[in-house]
Amino acid sequence: MSLKYSEYLIHRQWMSHALQLAKSAGDAGDIPVGAVIVNSNWDLIAEGENRKERDCDPTAHAEIVALRAAAKQSQSWRLQGCTLYVTLEPCPMCAGAIVQARVGLLVYGVDDAKTGAVRTVANIPDSAASNHKLRVIGGILESSCRQQLQEWFANRRHSTT
Numbered sequence: 001m002s003l004k005y006s007e008y009l010i011h012r013q014w015m016s017h018a019l020q021l022a023k024s025a026g027d028a029g030d031i032p033v034g035a036v037i038v039n040s041n042w043d044l045i046a047e048g049e050n051r052k053e054r055d056c057d058p059t060a061h062a063e064i065v066a067l068r069a070a071a072k073q074s075q076s077w078r079l080q081g082c083t084l085y086v087t088l089e090p091c092p093m094c095a096g097a098i099v100q101a102r103v104g105l106l107v108y109g110v111d112d113a114k115t116g117a118v119r120t121v122a123n124i125p126d127s128a129a130s131n132h133k134l135r136v137i138g139g140i141l142e143s144s145c146r147q148q149l150q151e152w153f154a155n156r157r158h159s160t161t
Contacts, residue, residue, distance in 0.1 A: 033088045035086040070101075083103070095124040106134055108138050
């Protein structure tokens, strides 16, 4: 998918915001993943960060937190005019929720070689089980997203030894 430069700059801006949320999650002890949802006018309508550890909730991934907030704010579970930005490729649970929410565009930072369910390990949006065509752009601020995750895991390993 070819991007206009102006769209690329907007995607970088919102991914930067998601990276800030990811840092907050990491500082609080959760894996540093952040998510932002904007409407068709590029206005922020919801954000989320990983909260699994803090909330003792296996479903409290950044994407799920953001999707719930966006649905509540818009008073609809249908988010077809929205763009979701997330620093890490969504897992199977999140990819399924994104499809169910009818998100218009997913933009993610870095592939997840272990559980990526959008392009890397599986492709839920393009599978026969998907009832919605999800447009996807990967690799926005990829190196920053990767570095943040690698540093967090390295620090965590170092502090437990």
